[in-house]
Amino acid sequence: MAGASSASSCSSMAASGAACCSLAHHRRPRRMAMTQSRRRRIPICCCSCSSSSMCGGGYDSSSSLSSLSPLPQFPLPVPVPASRGGGGGPLRVFSGSANPLLAQEIACYLGMELGKIKIKRFADGEIYVQLQESVRGCDVFLVQPTCPPANENLMELLIMIDACRRASAKNITAVIPYFGYARADRKMQGRESIAAKLVANLITEAGAHRVLACDLHSGQSIGYFDIPVDHVYGQPVILDYLASKTICPSDVVVVSPDVGGVARARAFAKKLSDAPLAIVDKRRHGHNQAEVVNLIGDVRGKVAVMVDDMIDTAGTISKGAELLHKEGARAVYACSTHAVFSPPALDRLSSGLFQEVIITNTVPVVQHHNFPQLTVLSVANLLGETIWRVHDDCSVSSIFQ
Incomplete structure (x- = not known):
């Protein structure tokens, strides 16, 4: 690419998530299989704050609709020890360019910094990705929704996965908060493609070991993947x-x-x-x-x-x-x-x-x-909790029971 294409834009996704959490000096227990009575409820932020400090939420939980069924009880967002987990290696979270603010909030919940990554687009539209830190033997999570522009964001995700695979990451999880092409999950007329299956194949062949998706358009899309899929609900x-x-x-x-x-x-x-x-x-x-x-x-x-x-x-x-x-x-x-x-x-x-x-x-x-x-x-706490449970080999479905 040197000489034929000139770099038109460059973004470096290095975040300062450590400053986000006031409990950065504490260590998080290795296992989260604590009893429900020992957990402390964390309000999920509804004010869409972009501050680097932890938000206390924008609403009061006492109301006339408080008779809802019990909702997930998230533990305190204290730092994750980088060298411990459920056998998947050190935890690393990287963000694509589609939704960096959400990725930063997830990293803040986990009490860690986003991994350093360089993403740029050449003058002819091609995408360049370089991990700027080692991921050898790591449990890597790539946060990248395939929202509009869907094709660009999907291609960026595939290249990020490929970069992690070639850098010898032990496990690669594609965290896709919004899964584009999910509506193309069946043939409505003759001679149509099933694009949802094609995208699932692309993600698998790129080298992902697992997919974490939020509210898929149809449940059968999970079956299009030949790798494990953790389906997170935003309800x-x-x-x-x-x-x-x-x-x-x-x-x-x-x-x-x-x-x-x-x-x-x-x-x-x-x-x-x-x-x-x-x-x-x-x-x-x-x-x-x-x-x-x-x-x-x-x-x-x-x-x-x-x-x-x-x-x-x-x-x-x-x-x-x-x-x-x-x-x-x-x-x-x-x-x-x-x-x-x-x-x-x-x-x-x-x-x-x-x-x-x-x-x-x-x-x-x-x-x-x-x-x-x-x-x-914000679904950052929900996704962050799911990422931690996947990394630590804990149950994900129990969040929604």
Whole structure:
């Protein structure tokens, strides 16, 4: 590449995570199999702070919805001893360029610094990755959502995995908070590709030993991988925030914006004081286009909480909100893990249909995408806890039980 291509941009992902945690001088126990009574609850930040100090959370956990099912009890984010773990070697966390703020928050939760990595793009668009510290024999976690621009971020992840493999990392885990191409998980018409399977093959062939993904669009995508997949759910973060709202539990109705999301909405409703369920029936005429037909369930005089895994163009969820208002809903909340926000999503979401739009930071939300009704919650503690458990060979599924 020397001579033919000139470097157009250069980013060095070296973070100062050690300054993040005030408990940096303590050592963390090797095992986390402590009893629930010994754990201390950590509020998950809902203020989307970018400060390097630990945030105390932006809400009060005492509310009328506090009768929720027990949520994960995260231990204190004290430093992880770099030389100890469940046999996977020293722990190292690196960030790609897709969502460095989330990666920094994860490292802060773990009480460690992000690994030093150099990522740049040449004038012809090719990507260059160099690890600037040794990972030989290490348990490496690469934080890189494949959000827009999906192809660039996916290629960057593959090159990061390859760099770690060639640097003799013992274990490589791809931490993908948002898994792009997850919607292309089956053939809807003849002569279509199944891109989700192709991406799974690419990640595996690049050299990843494990994938950690958050709220996959469909559960069957896990089966496309020939390596272990830890599926993390963002529901506890959103439920924890809703518990702070002064809403009477008997006034809440959980709404699925389509038939395909009924299982997700039912699980959400069960944990939200076993709230009743309503379903928006729709007919889709094409990609990113939806037409609402009718509503199954009663929302008159109720607070409707619409639950979906992602908001892309917001066509489905906004048309559903229009129908809910027409059917007499008192207020409509939109809850989603992934905020892709393709145009014209912002116009639809800020049009006044929603009392509040609650999302997480699996996909970075740029400043000009903010609007008054938007609330961004952080999944950093959840992902950080999962990373620690994977590294220390502890159960991950027990977080959500």
